[in-house]
Amino acid sequence: MATTPSRARASALPGFSVLLDKELLEARRSKRMLVFLLAMTACLVLVATVGYLRIEHFGAAGRHQVSGNGMDTMLGSWTALVGFLGSLMVIASTVDAMSRERSLGISAWIVTKPVSRLSYLGAKAVAHSLIAIAMLVALPTAIWLAMMLALFQDVPLGRIAVAALILCVEMGFLSFFIVALGVPFRSVPPIAMIGLGVWFLPNFVPAIESLRWSYHLLPSYLPLAALSVAVADDTRAFMYTVPLASIGIAAALFAAAVVMFERQEL
Amino acid sequence: MHRERHCERTLRAPRLCGEPRHALCTEELVAALAALALAADRADSDPVSDTAIRCEQLTKSYGAVRALDGVDLSMPAGSIFGFLGPNGSGKTTTIKILLGLAQPTSGRCSISGVPVEQYHAESRSEVGYLAQDPSYPRWMTGREVLHFVGRLYPRAATPVADRAREALHLVDLEGAADRACGGYSAGMRQRLGIAQALMGEPRLVVLDEPSSSLDPIGRRDVLAILRTLRERGISVFYSTHILDDVERVADYIAIMNAGRVVREGSMRELMSADEGRFRVTVEAPANGLVQLLEALPFVSRVEADAPADDRIALLVDVSDAAHAKRALPRAIVDADVVLIGCAPERSRLEDIFMESVADGDNA
Numbered sequence: 001m002a003t004t005p006s007r008a009r010a011s012a013l014p015g016f017s018v019l020l021d022k023e024l025l026e027a028r029r030s031k032r033m034l035v036f037l038l039a040m041t042a043c044l045v046l047v048a049t050v051g052y053l054r055i056e057h058f059g060a061a062g063r064h065q066v067s068g069n070g071m072d073t074m075l076g077s078w079t080a081l082v083g084f085l086g087s088l089m090v091i092a093s094t095v096d097a098m099s100r101e102r103s104l105g106i107s108a109w110i111v112t113k114p115v116s117r118l119s120y121l122g123a124k125a126v127a128h129s130l131i132a133i134a135m136l137v138a139l140p141t142a143i144w145l146a147m148m149l150a151l152f153q154d155v156p157l158g159r160i161a162v163a164a165l166i167l168c169v170e171m172g173f174l175s176f177f178i179v180a181l182g183v184p185f186r187s188v189p190p191i192a193m194i195g196l197g198v199w200f201l202p203n204f205v206p207a208i209e210s211l212r213w214s215y216h217l218l219p220s221y222l223p224l225a226a227l228s229v230a231v232a233d234d235t236r237a238f239m240y241t242v243p244l245a246s247i248g249i250a251a252a253l254f255a256a257a258v259v260m261f262e263r264q265e266l
Numbered sequence: 267m268h269r270e271r272h273c274e275r276t277l278r279a280p281r282l283c284g285e286p287r288h289a290l291c292t293e294e295l296v297a298a299l300a301a302l303a304l305a306a307d308r309a310d311s312d313p314v315s316d317t318a319i320r321c322e323q324l325t326k327s328y329g330a331v332r333a334l335d336g337v338d339l340s341m342p343a344g345s346i347f348g349f350l351g352p353n354g355s356g357k358t359t360t361i362k363i364l365l366g367l368a369q370p371t372s373g374r375c376s377i378s379g380v381p382v383e384q385y386h387a388e389s390r391s392e393v394g395y396l397a398q399d400p401s402y403p404r405w406m407t408g409r410e411v412l413h414f415v416g417r418l419y420p421r422a423a424t425p426v427a428d429r430a431r432e433a434l435h436l437v438d439l440e441g442a443a444d445r446a447c448g449g450y451s452a453g454m455r456q457r458l459g460i461a462q463a464l465m466g467e468p469r470l471v472v473l474d475e476p477s478s479s480l481d482p483i484g485r486r487d488v489l490a491i492l493r494t495l496r497e498r499g500i501s502v503f504y505s506t507h508i509l510d511d512v513e514r515v516a517d518y519i520a521i522m523n524a525g526r527v528v529r530e531g532s533m534r535e536l537m538s539a540d541e542g543r544f545r546v547t548v549e550a551p552a553n554g555l556v557q558l559l560e561a562l563p564f565v566s567r568v569e570a571d572a573p574a575d576d577r578i579a580l581l582v583d584v585s586d587a588a589h590a591k592r593a594l595p596r597a598i599v600d601a602d603v604v605l606i607g608c609a610p611e612r613s614r615l616e617d618i619f620m621e622s623v624a625d626g627d628n629a
Binding site for chain 1: 362365366367368369390391393395397399400401402403405414415417418419421466
């Protein structure tokens with residue numbers, strides 16, 4: 001709809017909603033995200049199916065009782081698939097978000113319009129986060145959960161909800177982080193290498209005694225935090241510190257990227 | 267009927283003809299632009315600087331390389347300004363600074379009197395821009411590109427869909443509007459680029475090589491569009507290598523070389539007739555004509571220009587132009603030579619350009 005001059009007013013993020021719509025429309029038309037959605041959903045359906053097939057003694061009820069270990073295995077498989085496979089998928093889908101448009105001159109074209117560079121970067125990061133959450137967490141998990149509730153008794157809905165929330169934080173962190181990397185690096189290889197490195201290298205931290213404190217803060221431990229929430233009854237501090245620290249780190253990295261982008265020649 | 271046939275025969279877009287003598291074409295063209303050209307309306311209500319663009323001592327360095335070396339530039343509002351220069355002369359760098367895509371090392375630059383550094387995001391609706399080699403998201407259709415751009419200008423008075431329709435009509439892309447622009451030819455992308463540059467109803471349009479990828483008909487259409495924009499009070503800053511196009515439409519030009527403006531002024535001044543030189547064209551053979559002309563008291567020099575088939579062209583320098591206008595043709599006719607033309611020699615933009623660039627190189 002057109003906005004008449006009298007209705008128009010200054011915006012803190014001029015053009016943000018239009019740019020967000022553009023990114024979301026692009027994602028809806030992207031075959032890559034559809035493939036990722038189907039792959040993730042298929043994997044999770046397989047988890048529930050295998051869990052069902054491993055039941056040795058079926059009761060008379062419509063839904064079946066599984067042992068604690070059996071349920072934990074399925075919950076662990078869910079968090080591992082969404083947390084680790086999902087992280088690879090979100091990196092793959094976001095890695096060229098900036099570089100492609102910059103190399104084609106589309107970024108320069110857009111920022112000559114009445115939009116701020118913060119809006120441009122912000123819309124990209126928010127859109128990729130929303131898409132990753134919807135396509136890699138929400139939709140596949142909803143289908144998996146529907147199967148779980150249909151097949152099994154005592155599905156821990158509360159713990160799954162909290163774990164899913166942590167996985168959403170993970171998708172958001174990775175989206176903001178990879179989009180931010182697109183500011184200093186103009187081509188895909190360094191963005192991919194740094195993104196994967198930052199995500200997977202801290203897995204060696206537990207082997208280094210003096211660095212173990214860091215897994216209370218490092219975003220790489222988000223999948224582990226989600227796993228712990230899903231399968232463990234006891235509460236551990238890092239289940240909460242890691243998501244909060246991740247949000248803070250993502251905000252700081254993104255702010256630095258915005259400052260750099262404001263000064264960059266396009 | 268005759269007018270419509272003319273348009274259909276000669277142009278891809280009948281409405282883009284723009285020939286003043288074809289009232290129907292002009293009316294349609296004006297109607298197509300009515301929604302886009304709000305700059306004139308704004309000019310009635312807003313205090314507007316009479317200078318669309320001004321650059322003062324603008325410099326830009328990339329390490330040891332000095333891309334701009336004290337550029338001074340002034341573009342009057344409401345004009346078409348041809349921005350010329352060889353590759354690497356600093357044209358695109360200047361445009362980038364004007365659009366806020368690059369920061370100058372020193373110097374100042376303003377648009378409509380407002381310094382570029384104070385040009386915040388929302389004020390950019392004043393300026394429409396077409397890049398040298400425009401690219402758009404390949405998955406978007408031409409119409410979606412225009413809707414996307416149109417929505418970025420919430421202050422525009424006309425609804426986005428209307429603006430997009432008029433812009434597509436203007437650049438003759440209606441037939442391809444719903445095709446993905448990934449499949450557009452370079453010329454179509456250029457046309458779409460002009461359309462999107464007008465979506466914000468700008469006061470100033472900056473076009474970087476707008477006709478470089480177009481065929482002759484497309485180029486003519488672009489020139490017609492530029493003239494119409496000027497009629498509507500929109501300033502057009504137009505960077506190009508095609509000197510003939512500039513000669514046909516520009517009111518003012520600036521020639522860049524090695525990061526400096528080496529020539530700037532109105533086309534009328536620069537292209538003004540050289541009162542002391544006449545171009546004489548006669549039918550061959552014209553034995554003894556050169557000697558005859560050299561013997562005339564008001565002729566100081568005669569120089570043969572490039573001959574063509576059955577014609578001879580001479581450049582005649584005279585001391586008294588007013589007298590030469592009458593006496594020179596008479597002397598030629600009296601010598602029993604068939605006179606085809608005799609007129610004061612006008613400067614050609616190509617000569618001015620080559621001379622300016624050579625002077626700049628020597629400086």
